Amino acid sequence: MVIYLRNIKRVITMNSRRDILKDATIVIDGENIVDLGEYKTVRRKWGRGLIVDCSGKVALPGLIDLHGHSTQAFLRGLFEDKPLPSWLAYMHRARELMDDDMRRLGVELTFLEKLLSGTTTTVDMERCADIVFEVAEKYGIRLIEAVVLVDSQELPYSGLERISGVESEVNFAKKFIKKYNSDMHRAIFGPLGFPASSFDLLKRVSEEARELKTLVQTHCAEWMVNPSLSAKIYGLRELEKLEEIGFLGPNVMLVHSVYLTDYEIMALAKYQSSVVYCPSSNAKLGNGIARIPEMLARGVPVGIGTDGAASNNSQDMFTEMKIASLIQKARLKDSTVMPAERVLEMATIKAAEIIKMRDKIGSIEVGKKADIVLLDWRNPSKVPLENIVSHIVYNTSGAEVDTVIVNGKILLENRRLRIPVDIDELCRRVEEKYHILVEKLNQ
Ligand SMILES: [Zn+2]
Structure with a gap:
């Protein structure tokens, strides 16, 4: 009927x-x-x-939200108004202490919040992919999961330490990519980005992604330290290094891209790699404002992401669209940049193009x-x-x-x-488990 x-x-x-x-x-x-x-x-x-x-x-x-971390809703409001390095360290510790129940509750909160605020497709970045897909099935949201891959960590004095094998990380993602490959549920590669993902890992991911004809999403140039750390170790800035290893291509989504030079913006246009613009998260963590109008003028595909609830803290794409536009008008002192229709395109049809679903969604x-x-x-x-x-x-x-x-x-x-979800019961369980996590963090 x-x-x-x-x-x-x-x-x-x-x-x-x-x-x-x-x-x-x-x-x-x-x-x-x-x-x-x-x-x-x-x-x-x-x-x-x-x-x-x-x-x-x-x-x-x-609406299509091109970047988020669904489990972070469990950590919303936990560590506020702090500089990025200490925020990252605290998040890392909190995430290590979270159990699967807490992760699932975070994902439930996220998908519920997204649906209630009009997001119907979300690109998420987590490692616990099975949990996220299970919750997506329950809530009925369209999900692309970028499976997190991490193989290195930064040491003091700008060194890097390998903490996992490149091949085992690539195979970890491939397992999910084979398992989830429908229009409703799709897994893709989600290397976290330099320095948590080594350039060896990023190179292997790009080779495999081309072979499997799949998408890759990674963080890039979120704050000023990443490009300069890369330059210090390899003699090339983060994005220059990504170009050198053959990583860039139309299947690649680079989240944030706040610190890009003119040359790097031109490289993105040349390879048609897309940028996921997260204006609230970049502003709240004090990272700056990505040069989106400059990217659009060069022909770089751009979509919008709310990022995680721990750094935004909202997952409402309507609010994000407004900030996406206003912050650029203010930065450039030019009210003609980022007009409303262009911004709505970035949250609908242009986003659908970026995730290669233009023939299915976005209009x-x-x-x-x-x-x-x-x-x-x-x-x-x-x-x-x-x-x-x-x-x-x-x-x-x-x-x-x-x-x-x-x-x-x-x-x-x-x-x-119209889905069988008891919101009061969900909130009660979140509060209960949240206090257990806070106690562990304070120990
Ligand atoms: Zn992110």
């Missing part, structure tokens, strides 16, 4: 013409959008079905998977209606999300969850 999302006030399609449809009905059959148009016309064609009244609502493609079009978010537009802050995309980017929060559909399944309707 088909589903009719009937009489939607506006449908922001994000198709190639960027059409915005008025009083339209979306028809969903199984996983896919099969029709789009006036209710009377589509009803004649598709017959009886489940009717969801969407008058007063605005539809847009489900509301016939033939695509039904990943749709509806916002309640009966709100004085949303009028006049004229420039609706700017309202979405500059004046919407995830709390306004009313209905969420992923792969044709209604997961949230009129703000009520």
Whole structure:
């Protein structure tokens, strides 16, 4: 039986013409959008079905969050307003003390928060991939998991120590890449990035990724120390070294990329490697502001990520879109950079391109998977209606999300969850386990 999302006030399609449809009905059959148009016309064609009244609502493609660490929701608010080196050391210690129950609770919080705020596809970076996929299945979110690979650690005085074998790390990820390879659940390579991943490991990962035709996501140039450490040891900055070892290519996503030179930005454009822009995390950890307008001007593909709940602390892509734009306007003292439509593209159709799913998600079009978010537009802050995309980017929060559909399944309707999750019980279990972790940290 088909589903009719009937009489939607506006449908922001994000198709190639960027059409915005008025009083339209979306028809969903199984996983896919099969029709789009006036209710009377589509009803004649598709017959009886489940009717969801969407008058007063605005539809847009489900948002795509290109980078996060799902277990970190368990650590939210634990270690605040500290410089990056001590934050990293503390996070490392906390993560070592977490058990599988705590990790699972963190992932549950993350996926629940993401769905409730309109994210329908998320690229996550964790090592406990089986747990994350299990939770993704339960919640119904579309997941790409970048399996974390780590083989080295930094020693005092700028040395590196190998802590794991390159081949064993590559094989660890390959096991998941073979196991999870569907449009809903896909594993990819997730080397954590230099110096936690050696350039030997990064080189092997890029060779294997080409062989398996899969994606790679890694952190790059998050703070000023990484490029200069690489330059000190190898005579080449981090990104120059990645180019030298043949790592760059269109299957590579570089998260952060805050400290890049003009040459390095041109290299990303040349190889069509993409950048995942995490403005809140970069700002909160005091790392700076990535040169996104400069990258876009050179033709570098750019998407947006919320990063982990321990460094953001929100996982709301609406908030992230607003910050993504405003922080660049402020940095460059130029209100014309990062206009609203460009930012919404980065969270929908451009993000779908980056994860090689443009033919399946990222826009509301016939033939695509039904990943749709509806916002309640009966709100004085949303009028006049004229420039609706700017309202979405500059004046919407995830709390306004009313209905969420992923792969044709209604997961949230009129703000009520349609999946079997007891939110109160989840929060109670998080509080209980959180205090156990804090006690261990204080010992
Ligand atoms: Zn990250």
